[in-house]
Amino acid sequence: MWGWRRRGAGPSGRGAEELRARRREREAALRKARRQEQLVSKRLLREDTTAEEGGQDGAEIVPDPLSEDEVLELLRAVQRGSEDRKRSLGRLRWALQNKETQQKFVRSAQVWHCMAVIKDMSRVALCPSRCVGELVCGRGWEGRRSQHPLGSTRLDGSIRTLIGIFTSSLADMQMEAARCLHELSHSSDPAVAEACLPVTSYLLTYLSGHSVEFMSPHEAVLEGLGYVLSQLLQAKEAPTEIIPLVLDSVLPQHMLRLVCSGLKAGIGAAVEFAWCLHYIICSHTANAALLSLGALPALTSLLLDLASEIPQDAPEGLELLVCPVLRCLSNLLAEETGCEVQIQDERLLIALFLILQCFLQQHPFIVQECLWLLNNLTADEPFFCSALLSLDLLPALLQLLPCSQMASVLVLTVLCNIAEKGPAYCQQLHRQPALPLLLPTLALPDPEVVGQCLELLHLLFLHWPEAAADFVTQGGHRALEQHQSTPVLQERARALLDMVGQPLGASALSPCHATLSAFS
Amino acid sequence: PPFAFAPRRLRFGPHHPLLEDGDVHRHLYLQGVLTSLAEVAERPKVSEFSCHISGCCQVFDTVEDYEHHYNTLHRNVCSFCKRSFPSGHLLDIHILEWHDSLFQIMAEKQNMYKCLVEACAEKFKSSKDRKDHLVTVHLYPADFRFDRPKKVKSGPKHVSSPMKQGASMPMDVSMETLEQFQVDPIEIGPSENMEIPQPAASPGSSVPEKQLYKSRIPSTICFGQGATRGFKGPRKK
Numbered sequence: 110m111w112g113w114r115r116r117g118a119g120p121s122g123r124g125a126e127e128l129r130a131r132r133r134e135r136e137a138a139l140r141k142a143r144r145q146e147q148l149v150s151k152r153l154l155r156e157d158t159t160a161e162e163g164g165q166d167g168a169e170i171v172p173d174p175l176s177e178d179e180v181l182e183l184l185r186a187v188q189r190g191s192e193d194r195k196r197s198l199g200r201l202r203w204a205l206q207n208k209e210t211q212q213k214f215v216r217s218a219q220v221w222h223c224m225a226v227i228k229d230m231s232r233v234a235l236c237p238s239r240c241v242g243e244l245v246c247g248r249g250w251e252g253r254r255s256q257h258p259l260g261s262t263r264l265d266g267s268i269r270t271l272i273g274i275f276t277s278s279l280a281d282m283q284m285e286a287a288r289c290l291h292e293l294s295h296s297s298d299p300a301v302a303e304a305c306l307p308v309t310s311y312l313l314t315y316l317s318g319h320s321v322e323f324m325s326p327h328e329a330v331l332e333g334l335g336y337v338l339s340q341l342l343q344a345k346e347a348p349t350e351i352i353p354l355v356l357d358s359v360l361p362q363h364m365l366r367l368v369c370s371g372l373k374a375g376i377g378a379a380v381e382f383a384w385c386l387h388y389i390i391c392s393h394t395a396n397a398a399l400l401s402l403g404a405l406p407a408l409t410s411l412l413l414d415l416a417s418e419i420p421q422d423a424p425e426g427l428e429l430l431v432c433p434v435l436r437c438l439s440n441l442l443a444e445e446t447g448c449e450v451q452i453q454d455e456r457l458l459i460a461l462f463l464i465l466q467c468f469l470q471q472h473p474f475i476v477q478e479c480l481w482l483l484n485n486l487t488a489d490e491p492f493f494c495s496a497l498l499s500l501d502l503l504p505a506l507l508q509l510l511p512c513s514q515m516a517s518v519l520v521l522t523v524l525c526n527i528a529e530k531g532p533a534y535c536q537q538l539h540r541q542p543a544l545p546l547l548l549p550t551l552a553l554p555d556p557e558v559v560g561q562c563l564e565l566l567h568l569l570f571l572h573w574p575e576a577a578a579d580f581v582t583q584g585g586h587r588a589l590e591q592h593q594s595t596p597v598l599q600e601r602a603r604a605l606l607d608m609v610g611q612p613l614g615a616s617a618l619s620p621c622h623a624t625l626s627a628f629s
Numbered sequence: 630p631p632f633a634f635a636p637r638r639l640r641f642g643p644h645h646p647l648l649e650d651g652d653v654h655r656h657l658y659l660q661g662v663l664t665s666l667a668e669v670a671e672r673p674k675v676s677e678f679s680c681h682i683s684g685c686c687q688v689f690d691t692v693e694d695y696e697h698h699y700n701t702l703h704r705n706v707c708s709f710c711k712r713s714f715p716s717g718h719l720l721d722i723h724i725l726e727w728h729d730s731l732f733q734i735m736a737e738k739q740n741m742y743k744c745l746v747e748a749c750a751e752k753f754k755s756s757k758d759r760k761d762h763l764v765t766v767h768l769y770p771a772d773f774r775f776d777r778p779k780k781v782k783s784g785p786k787h788v789s790s791p792m793k794q795g796a797s798m799p800m801d802v803s804m805e806t807l808e809q810f811q812v813d814p815i816e817i818g819p820s821e822n823m824e825i826p827q828p829a830a831s832p833g834s835s836v837p838e839k840q841l842y843k844s845r846i847p848s849t850i851c852f853g854q855g856a857t858r859g860f861k862g863p864r865k866k
């Protein structure tokens with residue numbers, strides 16, 4: 110499948126350092142884009158021909174730009190029906206990796222906007238002014254007609270030539286033309302990608318030739334479809350326009366099926382459709398429909414399967430499937446449907462902690478995703494709170510406290526969920542023991558973390574006074590005092606100080622009073 | 630009391646900060662930057678075999694390549710004229726419009742030309758009206774190849790009419806008979822005899838030249854690399 114193929118084994122030395130630097134750059138750019146809510150990525154499929162093209166160390170070798178005459182010559186060679194055509198197409202594809210060459214090639218291609226003719230997305234096909242080609246561009250949905258104002262007419266028909274070859278019946282030619290178009294579609298110059306739009310109708314016509322309801326045997330096709338759909342679902346108007354259309358079609362049940370069968374039959378496609386489900390579900394416009402399709406038990410079952418893969422042969426990239434599945438479950442559970450949505454399977458807890466343990470090192474982002482689900486499981490019903498304690502998962506949970514700021518807040522929230530259930534729960538928390546970990550947490554600089562910790566202590570002291578006494582013995586008094594002048598914390602800190610200052614009975618006597626009198 | 634905690638299930642929208650790290654990871658994957666490397670599982674291979682359709686010399690070494698080839702070139706074939714179509718829908722339209730003797734008669738009285746978009750129920754009086762509909766409503770490009778003259782058996786085409794505005798191929802006016810304009814929705818020609826449309830060589834010319842191109846044994850069509858699933862047997866139509 111597409112995502113899993115790279116240019117070769119992990120390079121060493123300078124090549125590896127360059128790759129890491131490139132990744133850091135990309136990551137920073139992605140974070141920035143996300144904060145601006147403009148996170149869009151295109152995929153580029155290039156078969157591994159680095160050996161031929163002389164690429165080494167995984168570094169990208171981009172060819173030099175061609176002159177306009179050279180581009181024209183290539184185009185003419187491609188247009189001639191000669192034996193050399195395939196080779197010319199190959200050379201063209203190689204040359205089109207260069208942005209300037211791309212721009213020259215398309216310069217006078219006329220630009221149309223195409224319509225989605227996706228089978229089964231029936232009403233999308235009738236939706237005016239939508240451009241599935243924008244998927245190719247990865248841009249927004251503005252529809253407009255345009256013709257590139259300047260440019261040589263010598264290259265007229267360059268795209269048309271490629272389309273002509275692409276829709277012929279010589280499969281290897283079609284493939285080469287498709288690769289050229291794919292290269293163009295991936296251009297960072299939007300005008301270049303836009304020039305490819307006329308292909309879209311043909312692409313969709315070909316796609317519609319496969320049987321209805323995604324019975325294509327080709328995982329690559331399914332994966333591509335999932336990717337296209339995931340792009341559509343991220344558009345700004347997705348909640349109002351696209352998601353209703355998707356829900357109206359047979360797509361949701363097939364998406365669910367493809368996600369849940371991903372481990373057996375195509376993880377690449379499962380990943381794409383899992384992200385599609387996530388985009389649908391987190392828009393919070395569709396969840397009643399998905400719940401009625403049995404999404405909750407299906408995804409739960411999938412998560413159990415995923416977790417059971419982990420100890421043995423966890424396939425690389427499993428986190429790409431685990432992440433959206435976790436999110437779907439969390440958001441579905443949070444749906445207010447009137448009747449309480451609940452899962453009651455304690456194996457889910459084990460699965461969660463297995464996943465946490467597996468991905469903690471390599472992919473720490475999974476921690477907050479898992480903890481979110483854990484919160485939603487433990488918030489209302491005591492079922493999972495009891496299970497967590499009886500399965501002795503508390504130590505594993507507490508281990509996550511120092512992972513990150515977000516993890517700390519979430520762990521403390523989950524602990525609050527447990528403590529809120531009553532004295533029996535608090536007793537178990539206290540006996541863990543929890544306090545030795547909570548005390549240092551009070552010393553952390555982050556007020557959100559400390560605030561959540563104070564809430565937890567309040568619940569503990571309320572339901573299990575013994576905890577208050579031990580808290581003081583362990584020097585908690587001083588830990589609280591340092592927050593008396595922090596605006597967002599001071600009220601709660603003082604309230605807790607009052608709570609622990611009460612006479613507590615025999616256990617609180619000698620060591621406690623001595624400490625208190627020293628500081629009062 | 631100042632303590633406000635109450636347990637509640639949390640729901641997050643797509644832009645919530647908690648989801649940022651996961652989203653970034655997803656996009657690093659899309660951009661091909663993740664260096665976690667797994668080798669693609671070997672596709673199950675069988676020894677070479679050839680397509681059993683007479684006249685097709687295509688050879689395969691995986692069943693899924695064969696199935697893809699079959700679906701693309703052989704599944705939707707018109708039994709009258711042997712043209713092959715990318716989908717059953719287009720084949721049905723073709724048979725109706727080209728090989729149904731009642732069609733032209735009925736077309737005089739009612740709208741018989743179906744929209745090529747499967748989900749659209751519109752019908753039209755003429756193929757031109759249908760084409761206009763495809764362009765204006767479904768935003769097909771104006772030169773989408775749905776106007777294709779009926780093939781003549783003898784030799785290369787001689788085109789007598791000037792090119793229509795925006796059409797990559799002319800309507801062959803000399804073919805016009807009772808059957809009006811024969812519209813052939815996108816077709817995949819038989820592999821023995823393939824035409825590749827030649828765009829105008831110079832801006833002044835309005836008549837494209839076609840060349841007949843003898844095909845070699847075609848290799849398989851595949852968008853990307855295939856999956857590891859095995860052959861599931863013939864699809865039921």
